[in-house]
Amino acid sequence: MSKFRKYFVVLLTAGLLLTACGGQKTxxxxxxxxxxxxxxxxxxxxxGVPYHFVVTNAxxxxxxxxxxxxLQESQMGMAMDMEALDETALAMIEADELTPGATASFDYTFTEPAPAGSLEFACHTPGHYEAGMMLPITVK
Ligand SMILES: [Cu+2]
Structure with a gap:
């Protein structure tokens, strides 16, 4: 291997490492x-992008x-099965970790696109969702 070639390989390797690190940015x-x-x-x-969610209960x-x-209209209200609901969530922080003033965090990477209207942040503490505690999000 010539000197030039060795140099080129080192550059190439460094470039690949940089690209890999760039992809890991949270x-x-x-x-x-x-x-x-x-x-x-x-x-x-x-x-495919890793996100670090820092959630504060203000x-x-x-x-x-x-x-x-x-949620569909039919899923709202008292008939809601909280455990079944929890299982449909992609990610969550439960209420006992989000008492008033508390901050909790989680990491999540969306695996597939979600067009407008298909995904949201929601609070399903009884009555809160119905009171409007949701925020639509999209994933591209
Ligand atoms: Cu709430």
């Missing part, structure tokens, strides 16, 4: 919960956050 998402709504620093996400009662499909 994006912080800041979310604030109130009565009754979500504020999020990002609502348009990209599939309200005065317990809240939770779930990433899931919007």
């Amino acid at each position: 994006n912080d998402v800041k979310i604030t919960l109130t009565e009754f709504g979500f504020e999020s620093s990002i609502t348009d996400f990209k599939a 309200g005065s009662v317990e809240h939770e956050i779930m990433i899931m499909a919007p």
